[in-house]
Amino acid sequence: MLHQYEKAVLHSLKKGSKNLEELASDTNLNRDSATRAGYWLKEKAAVEIRESITQSYELGEEGKKFLESGFPEFNLVKKLKQGKSLGELTDEEKRIGLPWAKRNGWVSIEGGKAVVSREGEKILHEGQEEEKLLRKISKGEAPGREHSPVIKALLGRGDVLRSVESKQLSFSITTKGEKLAEEAGAEKDVNVLTKEDLATGKWKELKLREYNIDSPVGKIFPGKKHPLRKVMNKIRKIFIELGFEEMEDRLVESSFWNFDALFQPQDHPARDLMDTFYLSSPEKIPLPKDEVVERVKKVHEEKWKYKWSREVAEQAVLRTHDTAISPQYLLKVRKGERKAPAKFFTVGRVYRNEATDFKHLSEFCQVGGIIVYEDATFRDLLGLLKEFYRKLGFGKIRFSPSYFPYTEPSLEVEVYYEEKRQWLELGGAGVFRPEVCLPTWGKYPVLAWGLSLERPTMLMMGIKDIRQLYRNDVSWLREARV
Amino acid sequence: MSLASVVFSKSELEALLGRKIKMSELEETLPSIGIPVESAEKETLAVDITPNRPDMLSVEGIARAYSSFTGGKAKQYSGKDSGIKLHIDDSVIPVRPFIVGALVRNVKLDEHSIESLMQLQEKLHETYGRKRRKVSIGVHNFDAVQPPFYYKAVEPNSCSFVPLDMKRKITLSEILELHPKGIEYRIILEGCRKYPLLQDSKGQTLSFPPIINGELTRVTENTRNIFIDVTGTDANAIMDALKITALSLVDRGGELFTVEVIGREKLHTPDLEEKLAELPVEKINKMLGTEFSEAQLLKLLAKMGYASSGRKIRIPCYRADVMDWVDLAEDAAIAYGYNNFEPSLPNFFSMGQEKHSEVLEGKARELMIGLDFLEAVCQNLTNEKECFGKMLVEEKPHVKIKNPKVEESTMLRTWLPPSLLKIVSESRQAELPIRIFEIGDAISLEGNGVKEARHLACAIYDSKATFSEIKSVADALLREMGWEVDMKAAEHPSFIKGRAAEIVYRKKRAGILGEIHPQVLNNFGLEQPVALLELDLTSFL
Structure with missing residues (x-):
């Protein structure tokens, strides 16, 4: 007995062989159901299924860029033709464009000057084959045979063109299938249990067809949390269990809170343009209307011995560490908006003006926290960090001396990574200096830390490239587990 | 760091x-x-x-x-008067006001120690010297020159000498044009009408600080007596740098002699006096959580190079960083070994509390997952083209970065939909439908202030993605959250006309939903329709 899907498939294939798309649309089944029915019929030798691999192409990152703003060698020829000199070219045109243009014979170097050749003139006039190909592919058209030399060249050139293989199924009916289809014409369908069958008791007379439980089924993907979110929430839960209040924080801060209140002198290298994102809009963030500003100024001038500038403190930055929020909570305690002893934490974004690579991001997350308590000790800090990492699943950690301008003692936490037999740095911590505590809270000491979120996540997931965490590739997210 | x-x-x-x-x-x-x-x-x-x-x-x-x-005795240093005078002329005060000097005799140098000396100088310049702006050091073969020395400022074209690594005499302004170090560091002298110069009694040039030394005083393996000059903008920092440089030569067997610097005041440099500090045993123990006796602490600090006089601690003259008792406490802790402390936990009770917005977000996130959406976590850094241009919308006031290193990151995003469309465009291998959502930051400018809001956005990418599908998602989410909203037809350049609606909560715009405009789909290189919803969660708080 045939399933109704099988019937539909046989009926459709009788009209001619089809690929999966055609079959699904002709039978009005979705792709999964059509595939399943096809495979059931294959078991019965009623249908033949052929798998073929088809090659198609898509644009890589560079390819997209080139399509939009032109190939550097083409732009180069264009500019030279407009009478521009080598000095007026962009870096890319010089670095990438020039070698290619020379290789293609579009320009020649004569007496230290680049000259557009006849071949180059022709290209300017007729347009570039590579560009035409990219346009075609971006429109979803299949490239013809005449394009294959260009395709070959582009595949070998950076991330311009990517080759994509996809699996195609094609279905055709066998003689046995045609016979089955005829017999099935009259047969009563009993694969589906109807409401009527159940109500009337007719089901007792029906023989429900047995399924092949080994047939492939469609893959479905549940909605789920991002791996970083899972780790973030685990961390938040640990701190909440340990009695911490989560701080309300901000990404855009004044240099005052990000640096000055943390006793970083105004000429400190970390405040350099090379490391910190400064803002042109808003350029300044007003300082708090509070005596804390005067107190911070005083401690800088007394201890670092320089003239403190209000303008420098007002410069707006993307916070470079989430410790920027901590002195603001210390001030809240001083003002009585929170009561000491107290514990605060935050998990949030921070920014560094760095080039990104597999180890570094310009935007990433930090786990920050403080304990505001006059009887707190350095040993408490070590104990808290140990407890935190134990709960997170890292049993073996160690501490080494380190340096931050705002903590003393300062330390670094490292975890032992069995797989690599190596100690890996997870974050920094320390006791806030009196120069930080006294102008804000007015009392001493405060235990503080700023830990990495991505590092432990990468260890848990076994990934090596930090960028993977923010790429959100859907196929990766669907498979990712923490 | x-x-x-x-x-x-x-x-x-x-x-x-x-x-x-x-x-x-x-x-x-x-x-x-x-x-x-x-x-x-x-x-x-x-x-x-x-x-x-x-x-x-x-x-x-x-x-x-x-x-x-590792148990060695803490080193203590002293120097004898060399009798050498170094005069500061008033002309140099507005340019680069401070200079100090020292003489180290009977140094034995080889290839390695010269390399080490050069490395020390370079590292001090780079970090402590803020790329020579604050501190710059010169080391010289003392036997090639004749003291006393004169530090003054001169007209850029009035003086010439042979700089290091060059064969002929050139003027100061030529050095800034031609010499690699001149080109690298001339920014420090930008805007100065006169340049600093250090010469001997015969008018021979030792150095043109902070740019380059003269070839005349080049230090080689044969150099026995070394004169060190340090110039800069911070009197304390140059003294530290002088001590550090001179003592590294003393550690190699040199004998240290001081130089008398005569400006508006007179002083003998380097000043090797060790500052005396109290050892607040009780304070240190309270902060560390320990019960060290005074003797134990002194022993620990001895490991870190501190000597003591009676009950006072002598801070080594080369330590530029010891400001306060907490610095002593840290050094004691390092000597004891961080991993030898017995960890403890703070002994007070407090209630854990997540932040208000997280409660709401957590609930919305669970619902989105229940509605079969996959969560994305995106970065806020973006650029105007991605955030506005590709979406066909006018630029809104936004947070702009003054000093971007790459053109992809020039601002913070003001809304989430571009991030989701980018994800879809980069996930073309993934099976359809793609149902993706994010709860993230949307940062805009309002008046003079920055508004950091939390938004929720979700997108369906599929041949059958429609307005009605995304509307039923919005409807389910809002119903479950208990938010009663109005929806009204909206015209928005990112969406297809007649297939977009605005969500209004308490008479304020709180979101938008609809089918994305085909031109936007093209801009992101998308091949199928997208239905999308964005809510400003902050407006429901």
Whole structure:
């Protein structure tokens, strides 16, 4: 007995062989159901299924860029033709464009000057084959045979063109299938249990067809949390269990809170343009209307011995560490908006003006926290960090001396990574200096830390490239587990 | 934290310590003094030095710290008067006001020690000297010149000399044009009408600070007596740099002599006096959570190079970073060993509390997952083209970065939909439908202030993605959250006309939903329709 899907498939294939798309649309089944029915019929030798691999192409990152703003060698020829000199070219045109243009014979170097050749003139006039190909592919058209030399060249050139293989199924009916289809014409369908069958008791007379439980089924993907979110929430839960209040924080801060209140002198290298994102809009963030500003100024001038500038403190930055929020909570305690002893934490974004690579991001997350308590000790800090990492699943950690301008003692936490037999740095911590505590809270000491979120996540997931965490590739997210 | 990397050979360190050391011992002990080992291959070590310890920017300084940490006696330094005078002319005060000097006699140099001296100078310039702006050091063959020395400012074209690595005399302004160091550091002298110069009694030029020394006083393996000058904008910092440089030569067997610097005041440099500090035993114990006796603390600090006089602690003259008792406490803790402390936990009770917005977000997130959406976590850094241009919308006031390093990151995003469309465009291999959502930051400018809001956005990418599908998602989410909203037809350039609606909550716009405009789909290179919803969660708080 045939399933109704099988019937539909046989009926459709009788009209001619089809690929999966055609079959699904002709039978009005979705792709999964059509595939399943096809495979059931294959078991019965009623249908033949052929798998073929088809090659198609898509644009890589560079390819997209080139399509939009032109190939550097083409732009180069264009500019030279407009009478521009080598000095007026962009870096890319010089670095990438020039070698290619020379290789293609579009320009020649004569007496230290680049000259557009006849071949180059022709290209300017007729347009570039590579560009035409990219346009075609971006429109979803299949490239013809005449394009294959260009395709070959582009595949070998950076991330311009990517080759994509996809699996195609094609279905055709066998003689046995045609016979089955005829017999099935009259047969009563009993694969589906109807409401009527159940109500009337007719089901007792029906023989429900047995399924092949080994047939492939469609893959479905549940909605789920991002791996970083899972780790973030685990961390938040640990701190909440340990009695911490989560701080309300901000990404855009004044240099005052990000640096000055943390006793970083105004000429400190970390405040350099090379490391910190400064803002042109808003350029300044007003300082708090509070005596804390005067107190911070005083401690800088007394201890670092320089003239403190209000303008420098007002410069707006993307916070470079989430410790920027901590002195603001210390001030809240001083003002009585929170009561000491107290514990605060935050998990949030921070920014560094760095080039990104597999180890570094310009935007990433930090786990920050403080304990505001006059009887707190350095040993408490070590104990808290140990407890935190134990709960997170890292049993073996160690501490080494380190340096931050705002903590003393300062330390670094490292975890032992069995797989690599190596100690890996997870974050920094320390006791806030009196120069930080006294102008804000007015009392001493405060235990503080700023830990990495991505590092432990990468260890848990076994990934090596930090960028993977923010790429959100859907196929990766669907498979990712923490 | 910016670290400076110092490279040295194990044999150099051993020579300074006068004993052989196993590599494994070094790799274990150095980090516990606060010197992380970056690499240790064959005989060469690369270590990181934190900015508070410029005195360890050379193998000599590292040896000094290592020696006392492993039981050696703390070194104390002194210098005799050389009788040499260094005069500061008033003309140089507005340009680069401070200079100090020292003489080290009977130094024996070889290839390695010259390399180490050059490395120390370079690292001090780079970090402590803020790329020579604050501090710049010159070392000279003393026997080539004739004291007293004169530090003054001169017209850029009035004086010429042969700078290091050049064969002919050129003027100061030519040095800034032609010499690699001139080109690299001329920015420091930008806007100055006169340039600083250090000359001897015969008018020979030792150096043109902070740019370059003269070829005349080049230090070679044959140099025996070294004159050091340090100029800068900060009187304390140049003194520290002088001490650190001079003492590294003393550690190699040189004898230190002081120089009399005569400006508006007179002083003998370097000043090697050790400051005396109280040792607040009780305060230190309270903060560390320990019960060290005074004697124990003194013993620990001796490991870190501190001597003592009675009950007072003598701060080594080369330590530029010790400001307060907490710095002593840290050094005691390092000497004790961070990993030898028994961890404890703070002994007070407090209630855990998540932040208000997270409660709401957590609920919305669970619902989106229940509605079969996959969560994305995106970065806020973006650029105007991505955030506005590709979406066909006018630029809104937004947070702009003044000093972007790459053109992809020039601002913070004001809304989430571009991030989701980018994800879909980069996930073309994934099976359809793609149902994706994010709860993230949307940052805009309102008046003079920055508004950091939390938004929720979700997108369906599928041949059958429609307005009605996304509307039923919005409807389910809003119903479950208990938010009663109005929806009204909206015209929005990112959406297809007649297929977009605005969500209004308490008479304020709180979101938008609809089918994305085909031009936007093209801009992102998308091949199928997208239905999308964005809500400003902050407006429901």
